[in-house]
Amino acid sequence: MRLITRKISARLSTRRRSRYAAPAVLVAALLAAGGLYVALSPADATNKADDASMIAKGRSLFQVGCSSCHGQNAEGIVTKRGKQYGPSLVGVGAAAVDFQVGTGRMPMAQPGVQAARKKPVYNQDEIDALGAYVQSLGPGPAVPDITQSDIDNADVVKGGQFFRTNCTACHNFAGSGGALPGGKHAPSLRGVSAKHLYEAMLTGPQQMPVFSDGVLSPQDKKDIIAYLKKNEATPSYGGFTLGSIGPVSEGLFAWIVGIGSLVGIGIWLTSSSTRSTKKKGDAA
């Protein structure tokens, strides 16, 4: 080994005066500098280029799919009577876009009191592009980063306390959702992804109030999400939940199935049994 390195250094030493030596060193130095630059600051360079193309892609998607309600430049459209046709999206942030479009609420199928959850129209790349475009209009909450390990390490008990204090008034004690005035409703929280739950708390979509990170900290939000996921994964040891919507479904079940079967047994008990016209002894 030592022999080999000594050999190479000896050879380099003899060739250092060659006429190719200077250009070779220059090329090597340039490559090293370029390589270092790529290795140390690639993110900024590529992200900036990506961001610009994402925003451009988002803008073109926006103008096709969203501008008829939200305006050509997402400035919102006000009706003649001064009501909002579609609100301004300046400052709502990428998190709001990711929630509204990612859960299929936007684009709305028709105007109404509330956009309902449905199958998403755009794929995640397109949603990210739309989000990048809306984020570029004004600062707003970015798409949160929540991983499975965040949920696994969260405090489920505390999440339950926060959930019961802040969420159950509208979303029901088991997260089954509930009715709001004027034909609106608080949707069920079952089967909603952790990211979308987080975004809903962060942005306050539609009638839902905002639960900003300043008061309900990111860890509190993760605790709530972990509680909901735990709740969803726990088998119902108490029997059929009947949708966990409380006394209405339970009462209907008791009246129809419970009392119904008792009435059925009562009828069986008291109905007159089959009679035969044969007399004893003339059996066939």
Next chain:
Amino acid sequence: MSDHHDLVVPEATEEPIANPGLPEHLPRPTDVDPVAEKRAERQVATLFGLSALFAILTCVAYFAVGKYDAFLGLGASNVALGSGLGLALLSIGAGLIQWSRKLMSDHEIVEMRHPASSSEEERSEAVAAFEQGLEDSGIARRPLIRNSLLGAMGALGLPAIVFLRDLGPLPGDKLQHTVWKKGMRVVQDVDGARIRPSDMQIGQLVNAEPEVFFETNSEGEPVIEGTELLQEKAKAAVILVRMHPDDIKPWKGRENWGVDGILCFSKICTHVGCPISLWEQQTHHLLCPCHQSTFDLADNGKVIFGPAGRHLPQLPLAVDDQGYLVATSDFTEPVGPSYWERG
């Protein structure tokens, strides 16, 4: 009918339709057909046998099914034990019904109605016995005994009245006050986090409590705890909301009760006291889920729908020298439902 009954029997009138009498008694197939009889016997025995089988299966399931196993999203152990025992009991019941309907004796019985009153003779006997008792006790001749007995029985009612005192003590002016006072910080419920106005965004809702509920004394014990904590919480719970300042129309004298569009209202419905935090951030309406009372928080908590009789009390807010939200006084009116003395 026995002849000592003095009954008023209406004159027999001619029925418009002749009384057809009782229909002929027809036997059941199991009464006349030995094959049917055997079949019914087997059915009953099968049901009883099934019951025994379910009882044994229940015992097996008790050991075989894990306590935390799931089955179709339900607790497998509970499902197995419940349906096993239920079917065992149901099979016995069904077997008994089948037995009595198919095989037990099949007499048809007619039971005529009797008059409800006793005979005249029995009644006069009872009256005579009662009068004899009065005569024997001499209650009419001994007023001292009679009156002292009446007095003793009356006095026995007194403890029942005195014990009613345990319903008290009277609330005094407790219903008019809460633990809120000048300078008390408004903190988030559950974790007691203090709140700066800049932490809250427009459209934000915070379920909040007075900070005293999270304070401890020099020995590390909570300042307020146990029943007292629950009682004070029932009056002092509040919600903080932030709206666009232009949307808020404060009443005269309430112009400086908010901080940059942040207002604080009692969380206790003025109808029957349900906790309410169902707030629509776009309409600014707060709905009580119990009876649909609706309050407009942009308009001083005014009732706009439902049975509530009074607007929702508002807590005046300010910012302390450390930048946290504080109350500037207690509520200026009683929180929660109306009560007698309030008029």
